[in-house]
Amino acid sequence: MKPIPRCIALAGPTASGKSAASMAIAQRWPVEIISVDSALVYCGMDIGSAKPSAAERALVPHHLIDILDPLQSYNAADFVRDTLRLVDEIAARGRTALLVGGTMLYFKALLVGLDDMPQADAAVRERIEARAREHGWPALHAELARLDPTTAARLPPNDAQRIQRALEVVEVSGRPISSFQTGRTHNPASPLAPEHLISLEPHDRAWLHARIAQRFDDMLAAGFLDEVRTLRARGDLSTELPSMRCVGYRQAWDLMAAHGDALTPELLDDLRTLGTAATRQLGKRQLTWLRSMPQRRVIACDAPDALVQVLHTVEHLLGPPA
CATH class of the missing domain: 1.10.20.140 (Histone, subunit A)
Structure with a gap:
């Protein structure tokens, strides 16, 4: 029998269905989820980052969520350091690490390695x-x-x-x-092999755009503006911080800074336009990076049987469910 990989990954653009697929995997195989998301590391940024619910986090262990205050910074090198440690710890518990997210710089750092660039000044x-x-x-x-x-x-x-x-x-x-930037495509020392990366990618870009728009409306209905108001009321945060540059947060913050925290219906429409446009641009960049990984296992996330395909692929990698 082929050895079971110590980690596998589920990547894709925002709103492609990664969270639902990861929970379906976790209900069938002994995995622990490592978040690959630059927003989920921050406490108090729950709605705008589509953070897993308390019930989901109780069902399966999640890592690299709510580990920092938004005033702090977290980068790709931090992610690689933490992920290497977590993969070892999860393997020691007899489980497989399931990396889930859409921060492609983090995936790149883990798969390819980090270029030796100057430190921030x-x-x-x-x-x-x-x-x-x-x-x-x-x-x-x-x-x-x-x-x-x-x-x-x-x-x-x-x-x-x-x-x-x-x-x-x-x-x-x-x-x-x-x-x-070296142009390397894989770091042999990486615990994640490119062929163990499952990528959710839409055939129809309009399908993804519709889901992005619906997600943004759902965020607003769930109290996203109140979340941003709470962050602004702290007085120690600004859009110069990586946390407040996250898509959605940046657009809401800028409108509130210019017009006040109570947005009019017209400004709310502006926020929807700006937020969904920025999210579509993010999705485009995510797909561009994924397509640079030729060994990834692509599943059309807009296919009717997308989840079945995901579970079949995981079974190929990890063996039949327990």
Whole structure:
């Protein structure tokens, strides 16, 4: 018999059905879930991040959820360190780690490894943020296009976090960020093999867009604005923090900062438009990364039997359910 892998992964764009599929897997096989999501690490960011419910977390152990305050930072290197430890601990309990999420930088760091790029420089970042406040991120994207056309070509003009990092690397090192990126496709030391990555990808992009819009409306109905108001009321958070740059939170925060915490119906419609557009852009970037992994196991998440296909694939990897 072939050995059972120590970890498998379920990836896909936002709203592709990863959470429901992961719970179906957990009900059949002895797994523990490791979240691969840069928003779920933060306490108090529950609705806007579609965090698993208390009932779901009671049914199966979840890791890397609610481990930090939104004032703190968490990066890909932190994720790799924590995940390597957790995979070993879960294996020691006779279980398989199931990595679930859509933060593709984290998956890339685990599968491919991290490039040896310059450390973050707070002073440089503040100067870049100040220029963005004055001129806007599209202007800084144009500046990046002059300094690092390769990186600028793959970033949308309003991708503040990645534009900022790319400009920071150029200023700190004198080299474009693209020169640090090795183009490797797999790190042999990774506990996750590319062929153990199950990828939920829609055939029809309109199907995903409809689910994104419905999810955003569901978040609003569940009290997302109250969640953002509570975060703003703390007084120590801002959109310069990685936590508050998360999709949905950034758009709600900016509207409240400009117009007050009580949004009018017209501004609420603006938030829906901005939030769903940003989420669609995120989904597009997630799919682009997934398609760079040719060994992944692709399942059409908009197929009527998508869940059956997921469970069949897991059975191929882990053997029949207990």
